[in-house]
Amino acid sequence: MYNLKQIYKNEIKIKPISLLKSLFAIAIYILVQNIISLLSVFISVLINPNMSFGNNIILVMIVTVSISIAMVILAGHIFTEKGSTKINNNNFKPNKKDYLHICLIIIGYILIREAVLFEVLTQFEGPIPDETIDFIIENSSGIEFFVLSLMLFLQTLIEAPIFEELFFRGILLNGFLSKYKINHKKAIIYSAIIFAIAHLNIPQGINAFILGVILGYIYYYTKSMKLSILAHFINNLIIFIPVPSNIIFKIAYICLGLYCILKGLNYIKQLQEKNNKLAIDN
Numbered sequence: 001m002y003n004l005k006q007i008y009k010n011e012i013k014i015k016p017i018s019l020l021k022s023l024f025a026i027a028i029y030i031l032v033q034n035i036i037s038l039l040s041v042f043i044s045v046l047i048n049p050n051m052s053f054g055n056n057i058i059l060v061m062i063v064t065v066s067i068s069i070a071m072v073i074l075a076g077h078i079f080t081e082k083g084s085t086k087i088n089n090n091n092f093k094p095n096k097k098d099y100l101h102i103c104l105i106i107i108g109y110i111l112i113r114e115a116v117l118f119e120v121l122t123q124f125e126g127p128i129p130d131e132t133i134d135f136i137i138e139n140s141s142g143i144e145f146f147v148l149s150l151m152l153f154l155q156t157l158i159e160a161p162i163f164e165e166l167f168f169r170g171i172l173l174n175g176f177l178s179k180y181k182i183n184h185k186k187a188i189i190y191s192a193i194i195f196a197i198a199h200l201n202i203p204q205g206i207n208a209f210i211l212g213v214i215l216g217y218i219y220y221y222t223k224s225m226k227l228s229i230l231a232h233f234i235n236n237l238i239i240f241i242p243v244p245s246n247i248i249f250k251i252a253y254i255c256l257g258l259y260c261i262l263k264g265l266n267y268i269k270q271l272q273e274k275n276n277k278l279a280i281d282n
Contacts, residue, residue, distance in 0.1 A: 003076035007170040008225045013081040017175025022194050033067045054144030061151050072167045101267040102227050106234045108260025115253035118243050121203040161232035168195045169219040169228050188216035221268040
């Protein structure tokens with residue numbers, strides 16, 4: 001956990017990471033997570049054959065989240081350069097204006113996604129088919145479904161923004177930036193590709209790739225895990241923006257979304273220049 005704290009504060013160097021090495025790492029992560037989840041269900045059935053379906057799903061969720069956190073902690077040990085420190089922008093403390101512009105970028109993306117990508121993404125089957133959701137509801141008691149919903153809520157708004165950002169931006173993106181020092185765009189694209197692959201389905205993968213590029217630029221310009229975590233949190237939180245039903249509203253969404261994104265990106269670029277000047281002065 002100490003390494004993750006240093007990664008969060010941008011106080012430790014990450015070893016150079018190639019695209020091939022990152023693909024291997026994410027493949028191991030997915031494989032280990034699925035094997036251990038299946039084993040946990042198998043063992044629980046052996047120990048208690050009468051365990052309800054709902055409780056089995058709860059067990060799988062607990063194991064999956066635990067493995068995800070453990071793998072990020074392990075990656076923090078593997079990919080950091082032991083005993084290393086690096087010049088960082090610790091003197092930079094985000095203020096309300098910084099938070100506001102990060103929110104603008106994400107809200108802008110969500111508006112454009114709902115106007116342009118919604119109809120495309122809904123053509124593909126999501127990570128959990130509607131039939132599966134109906135089956136879970138029908139075969140879980142009221143309390144089991146409540147616990148499942150609460151766990152999914154906490155996983156979406158707390159575990160995912162924190163640990164996914166530590167891994168995909170704090171470790172992988174920094175590793176790519178170390179590998180491709182003169183080409184930050186390649187590093188950001190590569191980290192977004194891995195972020196998309198990790199979601200294991202087409203609609204979430206497309207969304208994750210674009211979001212990964214945006215989060216990558218936020219982290220690259222600010223070097224602040226706090227801001228990238230906030231951006232990820234806002235994206236996961238805002239899921240009820242109405243989908244525009246006609247061309248006029250779609251154009252309005254796109255124009256407003258582009259304005260928010262460009263205004264936010266321009267602000268964080270200026271923020272990078274200010275932080276670089278602050279680092280030189282210190």
